[in-house]
Amino acid sequence: MIHFISKRLKHSLVLLFMASLVCFTLVVSAPGNVAVLIAELRGAVATPGYVEQVAEEIGLHKPLLMRYVDWLGDAVRGDFGISYRTGTNVSADLANRMFVTGTLIAGSAVIATLISLALGFLGAFWPYKLPDRVSRGLALLGASTPTFFVGALMIYAFSVTFQLLPSFGFNGPKSWILPWLTVAVLPAAVLSRVVRVGLEEAMTSPFVLTAKSKGLGRTAILFREALPNITPLFINALGTQVGLMTATAIIVEPLFAWQGLGDYFLAGVRFRDFMVVQACLLIFLTFFIVVNLIVDLAVLLTDPRIRRQWS
Amino acid sequence: MHDEPLLEVRNLTVNLLTAKSAVRPVDGVSYSVRQGECLAIVGESGSGKTVMNFAPLGLMPTGVTTMLSGSVKLEGRELIGLPEAEIQKLRGKSVGFIFQDPMSALNPVRRIGRQIAEMAELHLDVTPRAAEARALELVKLVGISDPVARLRQYPHELSGGLRQRIVIAIALAGEPKLLIADEPTTALDVTVQAQILRLLKDVQRRLNMAMVLITHDMGVVAGAADNIVVMYAARAAECGPVDKVLVSPRHPYTQGLINAIPRREDPIGSEFRGLPGIPPTLGAPIKGCALAPRCELAVPACSNSRPPLVRSDDSAVLVACPVVNQGKAAA
Numbered sequence: 001m002i003h004f005i006s007k008r009l010k011h012s013l014v015l016l017f018m019a020s021l022v023c024f025t026l027v028v029s030a031p032g033n034v035a036v037l038i039a040e041l042r043g044a045v046a047t048p049g050y051v052e053q054v055a056e057e058i059g060l061h062k063p064l065l066m067r068y069v070d071w072l073g074d075a076v077r078g079d080f081g082i083s084y085r086t087g088t089n090v091s092a093d094l095a096n097r098m099f100v101t102g103t104l105i106a107g108s109a110v111i112a113t114l115i116s117l118a119l120g121f122l123g124a125f126w127p128y129k130l131p132d133r134v135s136r137g138l139a140l141l142g143a144s145t146p147t148f149f150v151g152a153l154m155i156y157a158f159s160v161t162f163q164l165l166p167s168f169g170f171n172g173p174k175s176w177i178l179p180w181l182t183v184a185v186l187p188a189a190v191l192s193r194v195v196r197v198g199l200e201e202a203m204t205s206p207f208v209l210t211a212k213s214k215g216l217g218r219t220a221i222l223f224r225e226a227l228p229n230i231t232p233l234f235i236n237a238l239g240t241q242v243g244l245m246t247a248t249a250i251i252v253e254p255l256f257a258w259q260g261l262g263d264y265f266l267a268g269v270r271f272r273d274f275m276v277v278q279a280c281l282l283i284f285l286t287f288f289i290v291v292n293l294i295v296d297l298a299v300l301l302t303d304p305r306i307r308r309q310w311s
Numbered sequence: 312m313h314d315e316p317l318l319e320v321r322n323l324t325v326n327l328l329t330a331k332s333a334v335r336p337v338d339g340v341s342y343s344v345r346q347g348e349c350l351a352i353v354g355e356s357g358s359g360k361t362v363m364n365f366a367p368l369g370l371m372p373t374g375v376t377t378m379l380s381g382s383v384k385l386e387g388r389e390l391i392g393l394p395e396a397e398i399q400k401l402r403g404k405s406v407g408f409i410f411q412d413p414m415s416a417l418n419p420v421r422r423i424g425r426q427i428a429e430m431a432e433l434h435l436d437v438t439p440r441a442a443e444a445r446a447l448e449l450v451k452l453v454g455i456s457d458p459v460a461r462l463r464q465y466p467h468e469l470s471g472g473l474r475q476r477i478v479i480a481i482a483l484a485g486e487p488k489l490l491i492a493d494e495p496t497t498a499l500d501v502t503v504q505a506q507i508l509r510l511l512k513d514v515q516r517r518l519n520m521a522m523v524l525i526t527h528d529m530g531v532v533a534g535a536a537d538n539i540v541v542m543y544a545a546r547a548a549e550c551g552p553v554d555k556v557l558v559s560p561r562h563p564y565t566q567g568l569i570n571a572i573p574r575r576e577d578p579i580g581s582e583f584r585g586l587p588g589i590p591p592t593l594g595a596p597i598k599g600c601a602l603a604p605r606c607e608l609a610v611p612a613c614s615n616s617r618p619p620l621v622r623s624d625d626s627a628v629l630v631a632c633p634v635v636n637q638g639k640a641a642a
């Protein structure tokens with residue numbers, strides 16, 4: 001077990017290292033002279049002399065390896081440099097925006113989990129009956145509707161028509177509900193199928209016959225016997241969906257005027273603000289890697305067979 | 312009413328309908344088991360042994376429609392036509408089940424202790440704490456060493472023999488009156504088979520239960536059972552006390568089965584003495600005797616009508632073969 005965890009941690013570190021290389025390469029290979037950009041940003045006339053001075057200052061003349069080491073050292077300490085566009089410290093912006101996006105993803109993950117379990121169980125409890133067909137229909141609808149359209153529908157329904165919830169801004173739980181729901185729709189749809197199909201398959205296992213022979217009823221068998229069997233599968237699928245939520249955030253945050261990482265990233269791309277793009281990308285990739293690490297550890301906790309393999 | 316059998320099956324017929332097929336794996340079979348008795352059911356693979364015992368208790372896989380006719384009485388209570396909710400109450404409580412493959416019969420992600428204690432909670436109306444204590448007792452009863460540690464383990468951490476002991480512990484947890492063991496030793500190592508069989512026999516005697524033992528193994532029958540039903544192609548070919556049927560088998564199929572057991576004096580590499588031919592498929596009910604195409608004694612009349620299971624020259628033994636019955640009677 002310790003062996004597995006240490007092996008898995010090393011694996012994650014290697015991935016993180018590779019992620020950092022990708023981000024660094026992105027900025028190094030960015031078009032345009034960075035020194036000129038910064039010089040202009042500082043409001044000075046970009047005379048060749050001044051540009052040269054800036055280049056010296058930010059270490060453009062150093063060998064690539066040195067620049068990577070410097071950059072990585074800064075990034076690890078949370079220093080992501082200065083935004084080309086606004087001239088502000090990227091790190092200062094990040095703290096707030098990470099909280100916003102974190103709120104979005106955490107809430108959506110919880111909602112997606114609850115909805116998918118409910119829909120999946122409904123279907124597994126009455127297979128091929130009306131509840132199952134409804135659940136399957138909702139899943140199909142949810143999985144095939146583009147997220148921006150879902151968001152627009154949410155706003156139209158809950159903000160415009162019924163005026164129940166605010167349509168934009170990040171001001172407390174009430175304003176979080178619509179973005180949460182919008183992000184949760186697709187993963188809830190996908191995960192509900194994972195639950196439904198996983199439960200059905202588990203219900204055909206031989207141990208279900210044993211459970212039945214014990215005198216357990218269908219509900220008890222679904223919850224006590226089948227559910228623990230699909231937990232590792234579900235955690236895996238949930239991890240993938242949570243990772244993908246970073247991409248959804250890029251669409252949903254601007255829609256609800258949330259100043260999160262997705263919104264920051266989008267602005268960074270639009271204005272070729274490579275420091276911002278790089279910082280966001282590094283955070284996204286790190287998030288992916290960490291989520292996967294957590295998933296593997298959680299699977300280890302919920303599946304004694306795997307635990308045994310590594311003990 | 313001590314004389315009344317615990318389980319009495321009369322003329323049981325089972326039809327199974329799936330999306331693709333309709334079969335009749337059990338065709339008018341009768342037998343009974345008394346308290347403290349062990350009945351062996353033998354027969355080739357596919358002859359309907361499992362379906363015959365599981366279908367009346369609602370233990371068929373999903374996706375199969377089961378149609379039952381005839382009569383199955385457990386402690387005098389008719390099971391056929393009983394609603395599933397009522398039958399569910401009997402499972403585990405009145406009837407304990409043991410399955411062929413202990414490797415897959417236990418839930419891989421639940422602790423063994425839970426899987427046993429759950430039974431006690433369900434059927435004995437005890438507190439969770441008392442159920443745990445009961446689980447410990449049971450694990451000791453089925454002869455598992457280091458019982459406290461075992462209860463905290465998961466199935467894959469145990470050997471096949473130990474797992475089958477756990478399955479037996481589960482079957483005993485509800486204190487059932489009848490134990491149905493479906494080839495309980497087939498999937499185990501030869502060395503373990505005898506131990507498990509001895510254990511089963513031992514608990515059956517000690518707890519004075521009735522037991523139905525489904526098996527392929529004539530050695531198991533000889534060692535454990537009081538009575539035997541020989542199944543062929545969904546029907547009973549012969550039944551009676553084990554000592555009589557094994558010593559002087561009457562039905563040609565039973566003779567073939569017993570003849571097929573390897574003997575010590577057989578030279579190594581000698582030819583297998585099974586019945587020639589293959590058993591029929593169970594798609595359509597067979598008009599005459601199901602064995603006719605493979606039977607040495609067959610006469611044309613055998614294919615015309617189904618031979619009834621009737622008393623042979625020994626009134627304790629029933630045989631479904633007019634040729635044999637009349638021959639003996641004439642002799």
Ligand SMILES: Nc1ncnc2c1ncn2[C@@H]1O[C@H](COP(=O)(O)OP(=O)(O)OP(=O)(O)O)[C@@H](O)[C@H]1O
Pocket residue numbers: 327329334336354355356357358359360361362363372375593
């Ligand atoms: N789930 C099912 N769906 C359809 N047909 C089935 C099903 N289970 C059993 N049958 C049919 O019933 C017949 C008898 O099956 P059964 O399992 O009772 O045989 P068995 O005597 O127990 O054989 P074995 O010794 O291999 O366990 C099979 O040949 C098959 O045609």
Ligand code: SF4
Pocket residue numbers: 562563564600601602603604606607608609610613618631632633634635
């Ligand atoms: S009835 Fe005829 S075919 Fe059937 S076992 Fe007897 S002799 Fe053979």
Ligand SMILES: [Mg+2]
Pocket residue numbers: 360361362493
């Ligand atoms: Mg069988």
